Amino acid sequence: MKRLFLKTLVAALAVAAFGLAQAQTRTIKFANQNVKGHPIVSGMEKFAALVEAKSGGKMKVNVFPGGALGSDQANVSSLQGGTLEMASMNSGIFASLVKDFAIYDFPFLFGNAKEADAVVDGPFGVAMHRKLEEKGLVGLGYYELGFREITNSKRPITKVEDIAGLKLRVIPNPINVDWVTALGANPTPLPFPEVYAALEQHAIDGQENPVATIKGAKLYEVQKYMTLTNHQYNPQSVVVSKKFWDTLAPADQKILQDAARESIQYQRTQSRAQLQSGLEDLRKGGMEISELPPAELAKLRDKMKPVIAKHSVTAGEATVKAMMAELEKARK
Numbered sequence: 001m002k003r004l005f006l007k008t009l010v011a012a013l014a015v016a017a018f019g020l021a022q023a024q025t026r027t028i029k030f031a032n033q034n035v036k037g038h039p040i041v042s043g044m045e046k047f048a049a050l051v052e053a054k055s056g057g058k059m060k061v062n063v064f065p066g067g068a069l070g071s072d073q074a075n076v077s078s079l080q081g082g083t084l085e086m087a088s089m090n091s092g093i094f095a096s097l098v099k100d101f102a103i104y105d106f107p108f109l110f111g112n113a114k115e116a117d118a119v120v121d122g123p124f125g126v127a128m129h130r131k132l133e134e135k136g137l138v139g140l141g142y143y144e145l146g147f148r149e150i151t152n153s154k155r156p157i158t159k160v161e162d163i164a165g166l167k168l169r170v171i172p173n174p175i176n177v178d179w180v181t182a183l184g185a186n187p188t189p190l191p192f193p194e195v196y197a198a199l200e201q202h203a204i205d206g207q208e209n210p211v212a213t214i215k216g217a218k219l220y221e222v223q224k225y226m227t228l229t230n231h232q233y234n235p236q237s238v239v240v241s242k243k244f245w246d247t248l249a250p251a252d253q254k255i256l257q258d259a260a261r262e263s264i265q266y267q268r269t270q271s272r273a274q275l276q277s278g279l280e281d282l283r284k285g286g287m288e289i290s291e292l293p294p295a296e297l298a299k300l301r302d303k304m305k306p307v308i309a310k311h312s313v314t315a316g317e318a319t320v321k322a323m324m325a326e327l328e329k330a331r332k
Contacts, residue, residue, distance in 0.1 A: 026252075028061045028244075030086040031069040031078075033192040038216040039274060040088060040236060041065045043143050043267025047238075050259035059255065061086070067193035073172070080136035082243030088143055091120075091128070091237045095173055097135040100128060100319040102311050105175045107304040110233040110327075113144065113272060118330035120235045124322055129237065138240045140260035144268045145210050145234035146275070150227045151219060152206030153199065156290055157227040160299045169195050169207040174314075179231075179307045183300075192217075199223060210234070211278040212271060220285035228291045229300065238264070 030048065034040045041063065048061035069075060069084060072093050078084035092105030103109070110116040119125060120142040129139025150157060152166050164184030170176035172189035180187035188204050198204045199222040206223065208231070214220065238260050245253065283289060292300065312320045 025057070026059045026248075028059065028085040029064060029069065030061050030088070031064045031075050031084060032088045033065075033067045033072060034213060035066045035216045038065070039212050039267055039271035040143050040145065042270050043263050044088060046266045047259050047263035050262055051255060054255045054259055055252070059252065067191065071191035071193070073191070076137075079239060079241040080243075082241050084241060085244045086238070086240050088236050088238045090145060090171060091142065091235045092173060092175070093171065094132060094135075094137075094237065095175070095314075097137075098131045100131060100315050102173075102175055103315040103319055103323055104128075104235060105171070105173065105232060106308055106311065106315075107179050107231050108301055109323075111331075113146075113233075113268075115327060115330045116144070116233050116235060117268070119323065119326045122326060124326045125235075127322075129239075132237075132239065133242060136242045138242050138245045140238045140240060140257055141264045143236040143238060143264060144271045145236050146212060146271055147230040148208045148210055148232040148234065149214070150206060150208045150229055150231070151214060151223040151225060151287070153202070153222065153224050154205050156225050156288060157292070158290060159292070159296050160303065166205045167203075169198060169204050175307065175311045178310065179304055182303050182307050195219070196222060208232075211282065212274055215278045215281055215285075218285075220282050220287045224286070224288060226282065226287050226289045228289065229297070231300065231304075 028051070030044050032040055032044060044063045044065070048063055051059050051061050069078070072087075072089045075084060075087040075089065076093070076097070079087055090104070092101055095102040095105070110119070125142060132139055150163070150168070152168070154166060155162060157163055160183065165186070167186040167188055168180050169190045170180055170187045172191070177187040177189065188198075190198060190204070195207055196217055196219065199207065199219065207219070209219075214223075214226070240256065248256070279289060
């Protein structure tokens with residue numbers, strides 16, 4: 001009887017010890033380049049709250065906005081090395097790891113947000129993220145940075161020729177360098193946290209970003225003119241370090257996946273709701289905002305065509321074909 005009691009006690013202690021081990025708190029660092037208050041960061045904060053609630057406090061997410069943990073490129077290296085657990089960044093940045101991701105930076109790819117949602121949430125977007133796994137990253141879905149607009153401190157842009165000669169900051173990747181060059185401007189690749197100072201010191205004349213990013217970074221303080229071109233749409237991949245991911249139990253992986261899915265819908269709603277108020281705030285901040293006439297937008301699209309043709313080869317025929325098939329379905 002005594003022996004049975006001891007066996008039962010040992011088993012109970014083992015179960016309790018196992019339970020305590022399973023309940024060990026995990027802390028996740030989640031990095032991004034945008035400042036607190038930006039819709040991307042709001043999505044990250046929503047994700048953090050969801051993870052804590054769904055895990056009963058076992059998993060905690062610390063959000064690091066504003067490039068606090070380094071540039072996007074530094075974050076990618078940290079994710080691959082396992083010293084950073086999560087990040088959200090422009091999907092096109094991953095073209096340096098997997099060439100197919102260049103397609104996400106194609107100018108004038110998406111006509112509206114509905115088309116973008118259909119593509120990135122569907123089989124195409126999922127398949128693209130799967131390509132990152134062999135590079136040490138796991139994609140959980142896509143936030144929305146939005147459609148990009150051009151700003152500068154030199155002059156209003158009322159025709160395509162007005163862009164020529166401007167020194168414009170671009171995301172550091174080849175397709176962005178090429179489309180700015182095609183317009184006769186001078187591309188300057190810079191990490192985003194360096195942009196404000198470069199504009200303030202007149203090291204560059206302008207930049208291009210979505211309205212929420214321009215507002216959040218207070219670029220209206222150092223930029224006078226904005227032209228609504230909607231020349232690019234940026235999905236932002238929400239990615240996890242595979243080294244970290246592989247240490248998680250399937251139940252914990254599901255918590256992150258479910259929280260990501262819910263936070264993505266919240267984040268996109270926030271992003272779209274803030275667009276018009278963001279434009280009003282930029283005007284109040286002193287920016288002059290204009291739109292290119294339809295004929296000039298057509299000229300802009302024409303100048304982008306050789307860039308798209310060149311980078312279609314880089315992204316790969318199969319990827320371009322798959323993207324266009326998804327867009328055709330979305331447009332029906």
